[in-house]
Amino acid sequence: MLCAAGADPVIFALEDLHSADDRSRFDGIPVQLGRTLGPSQIGYSPDLGRKLAAADIDLLHLHGIWMATSHLAERWAAVTRRPYVISPHGMLDPWITQRGQAKKAIARLGYEHRSWRRANLFHALTRAEAADIQRETGNDAIAVIPNAVDAHLYDNEGRDSATARIVYLGRIHPKKNIDGLIDAWQILVKQRGPAAPQLTIAGWGDPIHVAALQARIDLVLDSRLSFTGPVYGDAKRALIGSATALALPSHSEGLPMVILESWASGIPVAMSQHCNLPVGFTSGAAIDSGVDAHSIAAALAVLLDESGAARQRRRAAARDLATQCFSPQIVSEQWMAAYHRILERNS
Incomplete structure (x- = not known):
């Protein structure tokens, strides 16, 4: 720039x-x-x-x-x-x-x-x-x-698929509240059974935090929960574009680039207020997840269960933010x- x-x-x-x-x-x-x-x-x-x-x-x-x-x-x-x-x-x-x-x-x-x-x-x-x-x-x-995010680099077609997918992408660190997100996903699994969404976690971090995450996933023993490690470039953009929603229920953030990248792709976000992007809530591009497992699960349920028209409105709001506020x-x-x-x- x-x-x-x-x-x-x-x-x-x-x-x-x-x-x-x-x-x-x-x-x-x-x-x-x-x-x-x-x-x-x-x-x-x-x-x-x-x-x-x-x-x-x-x-x-x-x-x-x-x-x-x-x-x-x-x-x-x-x-x-x-x-x-x-x-x-x-x-x-x-x-x-x-x-x-x-x-x-x-x-x-x-x-x-x-x-x-x-x-x-x-x-x-x-x-x-x-x-x-x-x-x-x-x-x-x-x-x-x-x-800033360059929206031209991202696919904003907003693909629907038979299997819903929640994506976390970022640093593997306690402040990101990934354990809370996994707890929330397990609530959805209990509520929805075979219709529960996939949860794909991608990112990097200190070996001790990555090992703790992998150990927890191994204990869950559910193929719908996965850790892919770090992703970059086209692979990262493809992962974001495959999401039904991105989740970032963090305890602390500056201004998360992954949220801007998700909005550039037309993907709505479940995020905590600690992500410091209140414009996402007011525009409809994001929903407040809080940091508690039950509030995170409730926010994800809203995004998963919306009608096609409501989902399209969120996608449009997300794309508008990326192009008009963060170009x-x-x-x-x-x-x-x-x-x-x-x-x-x-x-």
Whole structure:
């Protein structure tokens, strides 16, 4: 999006096992990788710091916090006196800040407080996240800009099939409430017997969380419940397009891309309010699942049992949101305006 809008981005990132594969996603945009020293979850990389210091860039945009990359970014901004933007990507949500408090206290004292004070602008994906940022950092220079989805990449025909399918796609992590979703699906199995929907879970995560999920599925012993692992590209789009509904009953989110991708495909969503997309509820593209197994089951039942005409209205609402509120053109215009304002104030 930024290239199309006339910007010249350069990506700085920590090197990991997937760096070679990920590089191809950036379509020729320069990528500078830094080797890490010590635990990967800390992300300490003097190598990346040197590459950042040698780069000739007008503005630095940090994605994510709680890692040593915050220190590198803050030091760059202090030395160059050039603008510095932070996107926490949901990492200041209370559900997140209340976990691992000792490690986060060390990060705050070690580098995050300095980084937050140095930032010219914070980026929030939603108004709820903007409130979290202001509360945690005391900084009220916040731009609310959503993620974008290119609806042209997704099939929006809305295929019906004899077998209903609920799809979960995303990170395998307790905050996603996948156990609650499985509990809800088992309620539907008891209620509907052979007519119960399939539940397909796809995604990636820490090995311990993936192993726990697989162990639970193995105990259920029902072929209608499956875990496919991570899916990408055409396979991901095909899985979303095969769904009767997507489910995301999370305890905590920033702004989930998978919901935007589902709407681009014309697929309605059962999601919790923690997904921070209330426009989905008001438009009819989504239904509130809550986070309790019974409320999730009830929400899924509504989407499964709707008439053909009602389903078509939801599909149309979903597609309209993707094209009218979250299109790359609309979002890139907001980003370029924000970047230009910062650069002009700093000149």
